[in-house]
Amino acid sequence: MSVMGEPGTKEPLSLEELQASTGLRTGRKHVLSILVENKSGVLTRIAGLFARRGFNIDTLTVGPTDDEQISRVTLTVDGALHPIDQVTKQLHKLINVLKIRDLEPGDTVTRELALFKVSADGAQRGELMQIAEIFRGKVVDVTKRSVIVEVTGTTEKIEAFESMVRPFGLIEMMRTGEIAISRGRSET
Amino acid sequence: MRAVDAVMECLKAEGVDVVFGLPGGANLPTYDAFVNGGIRHILVRHEAGGGHAAQGYAKATGKVGVAFATSGPGATNLITPICDAMMDSVPVVFITGQVRTELLGTDGFQEADTLGITIPIVKHSFMIQDPKEIPRAIHEAFYIARSGRPGPVLVDIPQDLSRGEIEYEPVTDVRLPGYQPTTDGNQKQIRQAAKALAAAIRPVIYAGGGVVNANASEELVEFATSDRFPVTCTLMGLGGFPAPHEQWLGMLGMHGTRAANYAMDEADLICAVGARFDDRITGKLSEFAPKAKFIHIDVDPAEISKNVPAHIPIVGDAKLVLAKLLIEYRALGVDPARLGAWWERIEGWREKYPLGFQDSTDKEIKPQYMIQALYEATGGEAIVTSDVGQHQMWAAQYYDFPAPRRWINSGGLGTMGFGLPAAMGAAVGCPERLVCCIAGDGSVQMNAQELATCAQNEIPIKVFIMNNGYLGMVRQWQELFWDGKYSQVDTGKFPDFVKLAEAYGATGMRFEDKTTLVEDMKRAIATEGPVVVDVRVTREENTYPMIPAGQAAREMVG
Numbered sequence: 001m002s003v004m005g006e007p008g009t010k011e012p013l014s015l016e017e018l019q020a021s022t023g024l025r026t027g028r029k030h031v032l033s034i035l036v037e038n039k040s041g042v043l044t045r046i047a048g049l050f051a052r053r054g055f056n057i058d059t060l061t062v063g064p065t066d067d068e069q070i071s072r073v074t075l076t077v078d079g080a081l082h083p084i085d086q087v088t089k090q091l092h093k094l095i096n097v098l099k100i101r102d103l104e105p106g107d108t109v110t111r112e113l114a115l116f117k118v119s120a121d122g123a124q125r126g127e128l129m130q131i132a133e134i135f136r137g138k139v140v141d142v143t144k145r146s147v148i149v150e151v152t153g154t155t156e157k158i159e160a161f162e163s164m165v166r167p168f169g170l171i172e173m174m175r176t177g178e179i180a181i182s183r184g185r186s187e188t
Numbered sequence: 189m190r191a192v193d194a195v196m197e198c199l200k201a202e203g204v205d206v207v208f209g210l211p212g213g214a215n216l217p218t219y220d221a222f223v224n225g226g227i228r229h230i231l232v233r234h235e236a237g238g239g240h241a242a243q244g245y246a247k248a249t250g251k252v253g254v255a256f257a258t259s260g261p262g263a264t265n266l267i268t269p270i271c272d273a274m275m276d277s278v279p280v281v282f283i284t285g286q287v288r289t290e291l292l293g294t295d296g297f298q299e300a301d302t303l304g305i306t307i308p309i310v311k312h313s314f315m316i317q318d319p320k321e322i323p324r325a326i327h328e329a330f331y332i333a334r335s336g337r338p339g340p341v342l343v344d345i346p347q348d349l350s351r352g353e354i355e356y357e358p359v360t361d362v363r364l365p366g367y368q369p370t371t372d373g374n375q376k377q378i379r380q381a382a383k384a385l386a387a388a389i390r391p392v393i394y395a396g397g398g399v400v401n402a403n404a405s406e407e408l409v410e411f412a413t414s415d416r417f418p419v420t421c422t423l424m425g426l427g428g429f430p431a432p433h434e435q436w437l438g439m440l441g442m443h444g445t446r447a448a449n450y451a452m453d454e455a456d457l458i459c460a461v462g463a464r465f466d467d468r469i470t471g472k473l474s475e476f477a478p479k480a481k482f483i484h485i486d487v488d489p490a491e492i493s494k495n496v497p498a499h500i501p502i503v504g505d506a507k508l509v510l511a512k513l514l515i516e517y518r519a520l521g522v523d524p525a526r527l528g529a530w531w532e533r534i535e536g537w538r539e540k541y542p543l544g545f546q547d548s549t550d551k552e553i554k555p556q557y558m559i560q561a562l563y564e565a566t567g568g569e570a571i572v573t574s575d576v577g578q579h580q581m582w583a584a585q586y587y588d589f590p591a592p593r594r595w596i597n598s599g600g601l602g603t604m605g606f607g608l609p610a611a612m613g614a615a616v617g618c619p620e621r622l623v624c625c626i627a628g629d630g631s632v633q634m635n636a637q638e639l640a641t642c643a644q645n646e647i648p649i650k651v652f653i654m655n656n657g658y659l660g661m662v663r664q665w666q667e668l669f670w671d672g673k674y675s676q677v678d679t680g681k682f683p684d685f686v687k688l689a690e691a692y693g694a695t696g697m698r699f700e701d702k703t704t705l706v707e708d709m710k711r712a713i714a715t716e717g718p719v720v721v722d723v724r725v726t727r728e729e730n731t732y733p734m735i736p737a738g739q740a741a742r743e744m745v746g
Contacts (some may be wrong), residue, residue, distance in 0.1 A: 007316065011712065013380070013383040013384055013387045014387065015384060015387055015456055015457060015481050016480045018491070019499065020481075020482070020497035020498060020499045022539035025618070036366075037365075037366060038319070039305060040315060041304075041307065041313075041315065044304065045307055046305050048308050049308075052308050085493070086490065086493075086494060089489050089490035090490050092489070092490070093311075093488070093490055094366070095312040095332060095364060095366050095367045096309075096366055097366050098365055098366045106514060128330055
């Protein structure tokens with residue numbers, strides 16, 4: 001977060017010039033990449049914190065890192081609804097939380113995996129598979145009346161695919177929630 | 189060494205001289221270790237009493253309080269003290285027994301998911317999964333409880349694990365990579381704050397419980413008096429700045445003084461130190477201190493800009509930051525005369541709206557007078573605890589606390605039944621001091637059972653019950669905001685507190701005459717052992733002044 005109120009060179013200081021640093025609602029989606037100690041109850045602590053403070057988690061993924069004592073939680077929060085700095089400051093208070101990065105959208109690669117079970121009989125199957133191909137999806141199961149397509153990509157891409165296949169009859173959809181990694185040489 | 193003996197060693201290494209607790213099935217092994225453990229244990233009559241006693245001990249001494257309970261209901265009885273300690277940032281370590289590991293998750297006898305239940309109300313918690321973890325967990329619990337923004341830490345130990353044998357070596361290093369409180373304060377920000385204070389013409393220092401927790405009272409006084417900064421404290425901060433004092437405006441907030449609230453309302457710069465802009469302070473947030481810029485000093489970064497945006501945030505320990513701020517401020521060589529007009533304005537409010545009440549003309553004891561009488565009878569030198577309600581507010585208004593750690597009450601959670609066990613804990617922690625509890629007749633019964641603990645252990649607390657036969661604050665709100673329709677607030681004449689005191693082995697007294705009240709109180713204070721005084725006060729008296737909930741300081745009534 002930016003440091004507000006850095007001492008200026010002007011003397012005397014004018015109170016009017018002071019800017020407040022506050023829980024601004026940024027109005028965009030934030031991807032928080034959180035390293036946590038792999039201890040029992042960590043996820044409960046995080047989920048409980050969000051529930052208690054009235055913050056909504058849009059997506060949440062948890063997975064191991066290359067260090068077995070540390071796990072990574074990637075969660076997305078709507079910055080239009082919540083003051084992100086308050087969210088991260090509260091998260092930082094959890095003793096088991098080691099590091100939080102609010103990933104900059106431009107400097108981050110995010111991916112989500114989704115499985116779509118779509119009703120499609122003979123006539124429709126071809127068209128559906130064409131759409132899947134455009135989205136670089138993979139057909140992973142076919143029955144007489146349905147097709148399962150696997151799609152990987154950003155949330156936007158997944159949602160675009162969903163809107164394309166919905167008219168066929170979307171039976172089920174499973175989404176993992178986003179994972180994210182920062183671009184460039186440095187660690188996320 | 190038995191793991192439970194290691195628990196005792198850990199406690200001793202942490203400097204614990206007393207714990208409050210109550211044994212049960214799941215912590216039987218630990219209680220066996222108390223027999224020769226070299227730690228004083230005070231057997232309470234209800235775990236909540238033990239938890240609040242540990243809080244009172246911690247608040248009075250500044251050390252970490254410790255409370256023990258067994259699994260299931262023992263642990264759930266601690267919920268209120270744990271939550272109370274969280275809200276008021278009180279360093280307490282709670283050590284609970286848990287059912288045997290093989291029973292975990294089976295709804296075993298006296299099993300409760302203590303860790304799960306308490307997650308939202310602890311600073312941190314540990315579930316022991318191997319006896320070897322016990323010493324480190326306990327030491328880390330103490331470290332977390334007392335450092336940074338203090339708070340409650342829970343250690344849950346399954347019964348079978350507490351029976352384990354371990355190698356005990358004192359733990360001197362804590363490994364908490366995710367916990368590194370910032371205490372120093374950013375020097376540039378501190379300089380900026382000094383400049384802003386120098387430029388302000390209507391400044392107010394608004395100090396909270398953080399000043400008391402950080403033992404920063406001296407630094408606060410020194411800084412405030414380095415210029416003529418007006419100072420107001422929150423309910424939790426009382427005593428952090430000595431009262432009375434020429435720069436003291438009184439408490440602020442819902443039942444604060446008009447001088448304090450109006451000063452906040454007109455201030456151009458507010459310097460908040462260890463305070464968290466609670467709704468009882470701000471009232472209607474959008475109209476709170478509308479002309480002010482804010483410096484916010486707090487050891488907990490999450491408090492800064494949580495409710496009110498800070499213009500100059502300073503994360504750090506109040507004691508360290510105030511000391512640095514003083515140096516920076518002195519270097520600016522500001523002329524205190526610039527605050528002359530501001531003080532004139534404040535003096536105007538002080539003269540026009542002093543705290544006051546219509547005293548009786550006969551023997552009737554007005555509740556406000558009861559506090560004044562106690563102040564006189566104690567010379568203002570007692571540690572005072574309170575419950576929650578009207579009596580608490582009157583105590584805050586009319587007992588001038590000259591020093592920190594003299595005023596012990598439940599501010600954030602507002603726990604009825606806090607005062608008596610907290611007084612017990614304070615008296616155990618500070619045996620050389622007089623400890624008085626100002627209780628409500630409604631509140632006191634919520635933990636009156638600890639009178640037995642006081643009698644058994646000769647803990648000489650003096651409990652003054654402000655008895656109006658009502659849940660007074662609720663009655664006041666019903667009178668003011670619910671058309672005077674009283675619903676379930678009349679407690680009648682029950683119980684007979686004198687008899688109750690005697691049944692518990694304490695001395696009971698009843699005072700009903702204003703004209704002899706101070707002398708009577710002195711007599712009660714001089715009586716050995718725990719004393720309970722039933723002070724009969726005016727039944728329907730309202731706590732004023734008051735900012736009705738959700739309104740602005742300007743809307744103060746009464």
